[in-house]
Amino acid sequence: xxxxxxxxxxxVVQVTRGAxxxxxxxxWIWSVVADTSVVSDxxxxxxxxxxxxYGALAVRGSQILLVETRGIDGADPMDLASAVFHVARxxxxxxxxxxxxxxxxx
Numbered sequence: 300x301x302x303x304x305x306x307x308x309x310x311v312v313q314v315t316r317g318a319x320x321x322x323x324x325x326x327w328i329w330s331v332v333a334d335t336s337v338v339s340d341x342x343x344x345x346x347x348x349x350x351x352x353y354g355a356l357a358v359r360g361s362q363i364l365l366v367e368t369r370g371i372d373g374a375d376p377m378d379l380a381s382a383v384f385h386v387a388r389x390x391x392x393x394x395x396x397x398x399x400x401x402x403x404x405x
Contacts (some may be wrong), residue, residue, distance in 0.1 A: 310392050310394070316371070324371035330390035332356070332363040333397035336362035347393070353385040356393070358381040363397075365390040
């Protein structure tokens, strides 16, 4: 889904269903932040990870992602909607750091 983050900017957020190692139903809420080729210092990502209130930065293939997980059982729909928005906003912020404020990769 494409989530507005600020005037003139949006961020695509994916929500996928799966299970944790104990078999509990989970949602993975994630967004592509940037290509790994634009980040020359991987320690920068780890330092930024420590500042996040929602989610964590991860690398999958050649993409840097912002990923948040939530349990499905008893999940509050408003809490899930809030998590989607916060992932979108944080991912868009990292995208601006990686590519500059004038670029909206989505």
